[in-house]
Amino acid sequence: MAGFQINGVSKSYGGTNPTETLKQIDLTIEDGELLSILGPSGCGKSTLLDILAGLQRPTSGEVLFDGKKLEGPDKKRGVVFQDPSLYPWRTVFRNVELGLEIRGAAKAERREAVQRYLDMVGLRGFEHKYPHHLSGGMKQRAGLARALANRPDVLLMDEPFGAVDHLTRLQLQDDLLNIWEAERKTIVFVTHDVSEAVYLGDRVVLLSPRPGRIKSIFPVPHKRP
Ligand code: ADP
Numbered sequence: 001m002a003g004f005q006i007n008g009v010s011k012s013y014g015g016t017n018p019t020e021t022l023k024q025i026d027l028t029i030e031d032g033e034l035l036s037i038l039g040p041s042g043c044g045k046s047t048l049l050d051i052l053a054g055l056q057r058p059t060s061g062e063v064l065f066d067g068k069k070l071e072g073p074d075k076k077r078g079v080v081f082q083d084p085s086l087y088p089w090r091t092v093f094r095n096v097e098l099g100l101e102i103r104g105a106a107k108a109e110r111r112e113a114v115q116r117y118l119d120m121v122g123l124r125g126f127e128h129k130y131p132h133h134l135s136g137g138m139k140q141r142a143g144l145a146r147a148l149a150n151r152p153d154v155l156l157m158d159e160p161f162g163a164v165d166h167l168t169r170l171q172l173q174d175d176l177l178n179i180w181e182a183e184r185k186t187i188v189f190v191t192h193d194v195s196e197a198v199y200l201g202d203r204v205v206l207l208s209p210r211p212g213r214i215k216s217i218f219p220v221p222h223k224r225p
């Protein structure tokens with residue numbers, strides 16, 4: 001089970017003159033769901049995703065994950081940002097392996113997981129390349145493989161395809177759908193691109209800005225193969 005229950009979450013930044021970024025967010029995210037969070041720049045999407053990741057705390061309200069109150073970041077919730085921040089001195093293989101290495105996974109387990117997820121994101125054969133040899137789309141694929149290799153229950157994705165060219169972006173969207181079909185992980189996908197939100201999400205949560213509130217939630221009927 002890997003769902004979220006968001007109860008009355010508000011977030012303000014700043015001390016003496018705080019600005020309210022999120023206001024009274026109530027939302028249930030189901031286990032295995034692919035949910036898009038859509039809204040204009042500055043409406044609080046990243047803040048909400050960071051709160052789900054446990055990287056920021058709400059000013060008020062609470063978030064339950066798997067029925068329990070969120071305490072902080074946790075390997076059950078993998079995060080993918082727009083900038084995949086690969087280590088330039090590590091090969092693709094060694095970048096993807098990193099989380100497993102930190103956890104002390106045995107070499108054979110690491111090798112198997114890295115190969116599996118590099119295959120899944122379409123980077124087979126690029127194991128020994130360094131990040132500067134990769135295109136933007138391929139870097140993003142490596143970042144996704146690194147998140148998947150940690151076997152999180154949930155992927156939290158913050159504009160992950162925002163910095164790649166249009167055709168690559170469309171390809172990455174299809175690849176993400178294939179990964180989701182194969183793995184059935186809960187995915188929360190943040191974007192300001194309407195077609196991306198609708199193309200990917202089974203539900204779209206639309207946020208309106210200043211302060212960020214849920215304006216609407218709508219289901220998207222999909223014909224999935
Ligand atoms: P989005 O992801 O939708 O673009 P963000 O969550 O990044 O929105 O930001 C929403 C608002 O919160 C913005 O007005 C931004 O200036 C403010 N904000 C975000 N992070 C911080 C921070 N660390 N300190 C102060 N204000 C912040």
Ligand code: ADP
Binds near residue numbers: 136141
């Ligand atoms: P995508 O990220 O969707 O694969 P790209 O435009 O990034 O799209 O790359 C398209 C293809 O071009 C890649 O799948 C890969 O086969 C090849 N390619 C891109 N960059 C390199 C590179 N630096 N070295 C070798 N092949 C590359």
